[in-house]
Amino acid sequence: MDPIQAAIDEIESREPGEDFSYTEIATRYGVNRSTLSRRHRGVTATRAANTIN
Template sequence: MALIEAVLAAIESLEPGEKFTYQQIAAAHGVNQSTLSRRHKQSHVLHEAKSINQQKLNPQQELELVEYIKMLTKRGLPPTREMVQNFASCVAKEPVGEGWVTRFINRMKDYLTSQ
């Protein structure tokens, strides 16, 4: 079990985009290929689910906030960063920081571009 964990850590340490096959890595470390593949894929799913659960707003709430911002902008009242922060805090039912606003704007830049 610890060997599989070590091999998974080795896979995670590869450079992004670096090619590998489970068959090669399994053979090099003497582990079962199907076990390695299944565990690695499962760890990715769990990591993605964890990051979604840690977000202040879920993806649907973020899209609704984008639509609200667009509506205000269309009416000639584009919200300030502080207003976006207040809107998000109300939806999240907990305070969001200035950093959250920056990351939100970066995540949604394709939806929030000025025309």
């Protein structure tokens, strides 16, 4: 599984309103904090998702 997707899955598995730290989760999965935050909030998508077939 893609590390960023695994990190997003962890964030989304938390209870609504439960605090979390993008920095802590990004470090745990070895991904960039900014990229994780943008992907989770839906600001950006993967390159594959942006490719027109």
